[in-house]
Amino acid sequence: MALPAERTASGREYKVKDMSQADFGRLEIQLAEVQMPALMSCRSVFGPSQPLKGARITGSVHMTIQTAVLIETLTALGAEARWCSCNTFSTQDHAAAVIARDSAGIKAEEAYENTGNLPDPASTDNTELQIVLTIIRDGLETDLKRYHKMKERLVGVSVATATAVERLYRMQANGTLLFPVINVNDSVTETKFQNLCGCRPSGPDGLLMATDIKIAGKVAVVCGYGDVGKDCAAALKKAGACVIVTEINPIRALQALMEGILVLTLEDVVSEADIFIVTAGGSKGITVDHMRKMKNNAIVCNSGPFDKAIDMPGLESFPGMKRITFNPQTDRWVFPDTESGVIVLADGRLVNLGHPSSVMSSCTFTNQVMAQLELWMERETGKYEKKVYAMPKHLDEKVAILHLGKLGAKLTKLSMEHSD
Helix, strand or coil: CCCCCEECCCCCEEECCCHHHHHHHHHHHHHHHHCCHHHHHHHHHHHHHCCCCCCEEEEECCCCHHHHHHHHHHHHCCCEEEEECCCCCCCCHHHHHHHHHHCCEEECCCCCCCCCCCCCHHHCCCHHHHHHHHHHHHHHHHCCCHHHHHCCCCCCEEECCHHHHHHHHHHHHHCCCCCCEEECCCCHHHHHHHHHHHHHHHHHHHHHHHHCCCCCCCEEEEECCCHHHHHHHHHHHHCCCEEEEECCCHHHHHHHHHCCCEECCHHHHCCCCCEEEECCCCCCCECHHHHHHCCCCEEEEECCCCCCCECHHHHHHCCCCEEEEEECCEEEEECCCCCCEEEEEHHHCECCCCCCHHHHHHHHHHHHHHHHHHHHHCCCCCCCCCCEEECCHHHHHHHHHHHHHHCCCCCCCCCHHHHC
């Protein structure tokens, strides 16, 4: 059932499942703030001067307690915020409720991914999404240029997802980018801390919560040895698994070997492994043919940036396929000719939604705040054109400095003699 739009006493519009959970959300925020020192530093350093006063910031990020701390940091710096959850699977009702009540207008609904075509409400059986698609379609039919008109008041966008960054670079190349963009996703503090440290606790936790499997003694295959793959492999290895990596990049393959990890092809190990984790972004990295060759009840999951790395359409359309749901987002797919099945987590989507609060603070969310500050403060200088910009180095370093101070670290400063 579609959620009705309501308003708070102060006039903020929201669509939230259960506003009675707001008090619980506030308690969770208080706990998270202690673990998010960099965002707290942003408030103490920049809050008094209200540098975002007059800025209206709209965001679409997983609506979690950690995101709630980000939103309240932006408002503490003077911004007016409005938020929309980007994923129904990760939305925390208590987080949405407390933000709607206390801080920002919010719509905790799944976002529609614009393909450039008029959306077809009949393309889904989901009633709520049909309503959203109908509104978007009717608006576009009324005025096809309505979103182009928005660019006149858009100062800029900060982006922290691989898929969005890839699309924006394509838009820049073909001349359709309408606003400046700061690419937070490829900043050093993002790739070397969130990607490299965030998956270490959340990856195994996703496996354990979904399947109650004992990782020790299992053969685990990690597809891809980038930053996320390194983190997943390290976590599985520490949990006692025999880890094997598949990789197309010779340098990353050599890195894996130097860590004592075998590097083989998926075809070499597909019938022997117990766990398969895709961390690369390639389309259909694990195919139906791969899954047919896996041992009974092998676990397949995705910890990478895209949701096409596991061939879910192939599974769903396989003749005679049986799907048995054990827990929400834990399904056993049984092949009719062998009665052997594979366990797929989260419908092939990201299995480890959500990192620890400290990881989100030190990386993505503080980067987002710094990027928004930069775009807003430079809005009239012409510094940023309609291009995608890497996170400026001085801002990247500022993110680290904001975190270090709260952790009691003291950086050594070079003397003039050393500098020379």
